[in-house]
Amino acid sequence: MNNDSMKIPQATAKRLPLYYRFIQNLHSSGKQRVSSAELSEAVKVDSATIRRDFSYFGALGKKGYGYNVSYLLSFFRKTLDQDEVTNVALIGVGNLGTAFLNYNFLKNNNTKIQVAFDVEESKVGKKIGDVPIYHMDDLEKTLADLQVPVAILTIPQAAAQPITDRLVGADIKGILNFTPARLNVPPDIRVHHIDLAIELQSLVYFLKNYPDESVEK
């Protein structure tokens, strides 16, 4: 994100890609304005939160009019740097990693998995989609050549911290961690953790214990 967005609270910043995707859909369907109630219904964020989020970037809707879709679209595109593609490396080409390599992130996003790494000789040297798989021995050299700021971890838990240490040494700035491991990183490295097993367990817990409340958290 560019510097103008630095003052936006982190919780708001995390919702920007969600808003952006929906605004893109509205724009391509020819809609010119949208109310916070409509946005709220579509993205499942309450309308007070949407109004507060939008107030941070000066998109003040008018009562009875809503927000101007073109204005919102250009704001989001600029803020999320949509014109610039960010290179991503994927570490661990197992079941989950392979699914990510086959998924076209560019469809809705400005990121592209450029390169993948694994230790398994049978996988090294192959391509999945158009993404080449390199051996972990070549991690540092390859990342330096390609200028990759973000890595996705889809390796076994035990390998997560040692590989993270190598990624930090290789100048990676952000890690999307799909392993159950909690990672230690220096303060200037950002880690987002997605533990699919925990998310599923938590969903099942909520279904059992709060069956009548469908509010998305």
Ligand code: ATP
């Ligand atoms: P698979 O069915 O291919 O084994 P999986 O997702 O069930 O997939 P995992 O044991 O989670 O298997 O491993 C995921 C991938 O990470 C595998 O392709 C494995 O070869 C790779 N891997 C394991 N250790 C490392 C490591 N130290 N560095 C990089 N990749 C690794």
